[in-house]
Amino acid sequence: MSRNQLFPIFLKIDKIRTLLVGGGAVGLEKLEALLKNNPEAWVKLVATDISDEIKEIAKSKENIELVERPFKPQDLEGDIQLLILATDIRETNKEIYQLAKQKGILTNVADTPDLCDFYLGSTVTKGDLKVGISTNGKSPTFAKRFREVLEEILPEETDSLIQNLHGIRNKLNVGFAEKVKILNERTKELVSSRGSEK
Ligand SMILES: C[C@@]1(CC(=O)O)C2=NC(=C\c3[nH]c(c(CCC(=O)O)c3CC(=O)O)Cc3[nH]c(c(CC(=O)O)c3CCC(=O)O)/C=C3\N/C(=C\2)[C@@H](CCC(=O)O)[C@]3(C)CC(=O)O)/[C@H]1CCC(=O)O
Ligand SMILES: NC(=O)c1ccc[n+]([C@@H]2O[C@H](COP(=O)([O-])OP(=O)(O)OC[C@H]3O[C@@H](n4cnc5c(N)ncnc54)[C@H](O)[C@@H]3O)[C@@H](O)[C@H]2O)c1
Structure with a gap:
């Protein structure tokens, strides 16, 4: 049996700057995951094309900055500390990952576990309690279902x-x-x- 060796930390994503590259279906999913945990999360999203759904979400939020153009290496400059890559071009994700590595920026590449410094997890929140779930990348579907089970069984009190x-x-x-x-x-x-x- 393999053993999950990921180290869980709970980040204050309203205090650090996250760069999200890609503004399609997966970009939207990751943006929603960030905002679900903290509506005040600071996110800069760069993508050649940004979906209408993402634009709608960002419209009313000062903490979400949208930049509609292809990624430039300068996007990693400044105060970016966390990076999520969700473009549909594997080679682009890999190139950006390597640039980020040189800068020490922690990176998640959406469909490429090998290029992830960290994984996103499923989370259950009841007020101040948060439970994070990871299957070590083995089954995100299990993580999602287990979240649903915990959401149901954790008492409101x-x-x-x-x-x-x-x-x-x-x-x-x-x-x-x-x-x-x-x-x-x-x-x-x-x-x-x-x-x-x-
Ligand atoms: C938890 C959650 C957080 C989030 O993303 O917010 C999350 N994936 C979620 C859902 C989900 N993702 C996928 C499906 C379709 C079913 C399937 O394919 O299995 C579903 C289920 C659905 O949507 O129903 C597709 C998929 N995902 C990955 C691969 C690549 C691979 O495994 O090689 C592929 C194939 C892509 C393809 O074939 O193209 C990889 C990763 N997905 C992770 C996280 C990381 C491991 C987490 C863990 O250890 O469990 C990891 C390693 C990296 C990362 O992305 O961070 C979120 C549930 C949130 C919730 O609802 O609670
Ligand atoms: N891990 C997961 O949960 C998961 C699930 C499904 C798919 N994926 C993978 O994620 C990737 C993205 O999927 P999608 O459905 O969002 O695709 P999509 O076509 O909807 O979106 C791709 C986005 O990347 C942008 N993009 C492309 N090149 C760019 C560049 N050089 N600079 C900036 N932006 C650029 C596009 O403008 C677009 O916004 C796919 O490779 C897919 O296989 C991952």
């Missing part, structure tokens, strides 16, 4: 539980070790059926 614990955490005027002990005690019943100590 999950977020109020987190808010309550946040309140308790802020009010505890004790040392770090004592705080950890109290918070673990208060949340024991969440895992008690499994007999866990933590």
Whole structure:
């Protein structure tokens, strides 16, 4: 059995600049994935042709910059830190990937796992809780279906539980070790059926 070795991080995509190259069906899918997680995500989208759907989304959003022309190497300059490539030309994606590599920009090439520094994952969000799902690139369809299952089974009160614990955490005027002990005690019943100590 292979083991997923991807390291998950949760990026503040309203604080960093993402460049998305390609404005067709896949470009739209990736733009929607970014905006679903954070409507304030900063995205510069460059594409020879940009679909009407993307233009409609960008119309009301200051954080989305559309540039309708072919990609230029200068597009990687400035403050771009994350790159998603979704052009329909494999060679173009590869060339841009190599340029980005030289600049240390983390890159995802939509249909080419070999050229990805990171994969997009499925995400389930309930208020402040976010669960990320990855199948190590093996089955995006499983990731999507599993997201749907989690969306259905995670109780609505999950977020109020987190808010309550946040309140308790802020009010505890004790040392770090004592705080950890109290918070673990208060949340024991969440895992008690499994007999866990933590
Ligand atoms: C999770 C999600 C996030 C997102 O993109 O937002 C995502 N793909 C989603 C859906 C989806 N993508 C595809 C289908 C059609 C069924 C199929 O082909 O399997 C469906 C299902 C559908 O749409 O129903 C096509 C596809 N995808 C990849 C390849 C190439 C290959 O595998 O070689 C091909 C074939 C292209 C072709 O044949 O031309 C590759 C990748 N897709 C990933 C992410 C990364 C691995 C994630 C993981 O580890 O699970 C990875 C490796 C790289 C990346 O793109 O980041 C999103 C679900 C969001 C949600 O709904 O929750
Ligand atoms: N990973 C995935 O989830 C997934 C799923 C399906 C397809 N794909 C792949 O993604 C690619 C894109 O598919 P699509 O359906 O969006 O294609 P599309 O034809 O709808 O869009 C391609 C986009 O790339 C732009 N483009 C082409 N050359 C460019 C250049 N030099 N500079 C800037 N923009 C350029 C076009 O103007 C257009 O906006 C395909 O290769 C497809 O196989 C990936």
